[in-house]
Amino acid sequence: MEKKCEAARLAANSGIPAVMVNGLEHNVVLRVLDGEPLGTIFLSGQSLPARKVWISTAVRPRGEIVVDEGAARALTRPAGSSLLPAGILAVRGDFEAGDVVRVVTPEGKEIARGLANYPSSDVERIRGHHTRDMLQILGHVGHAEVIHRDNMVVNTGR
Secondary structure, eight states: OHHHHHHHHHHHHTTOOEEEOOTTSTTHHHHHHTTOOOSEEEOOOSOOOHHHHIIIIISOOOEEEEEOHHHHHHHHSSSOOOBOGGGEEEEEEOOOTTOEEEEEOTTOOEEEEEEOSSOHHHHHHHTTSOGGGHHHHHSOOSOSOSBOGGGEEEOOOO
C-alpha cells in the first residue's frame, strides 16, 4: 500500500491527478471517470519542474548519502537547504559527479534524491567537514554543496 500511495503522490506532484480504487470492483475505472466518488483521490498541487520529475523517477540512484538529524531537518523544512558536507555521516555506493543519489536518514528512510556535485570518493573524504575545509581536503572546490537545492527533490509525506 505504501508504494501505491507513493506512486499516486508522484503523479500528483507531476501535475497529474490520481485515484486509488479497488481494482476488483466491476467497471471501477469507468465509474470513476463518470464521476462516481470511489476510492481516494490525489489532486495535483504545485507540480514539479520536468527536471525534478526526471531526478525523482526516471533515473535509478547510483548511491546513497546518509545524513544526520540536523541535515535531515534542514533539507525537509519548507524553505529547504542544499546538502553540505558537515551533515553527512556516511556514503554508500560508487557514484560520479552528476549521478542521482538517494539522501537517507541513518535508519534508511529516503528523504530526498538529487544530483551529486562530487563523486562518492570525494564525498567520503569531505563528509562531516565544514565547507571552508574542502579546498584543503580535496585540493579543489567546484561547489560548496554536495547536492544543490535546485538539483534535489525532497520526498514529502513519508
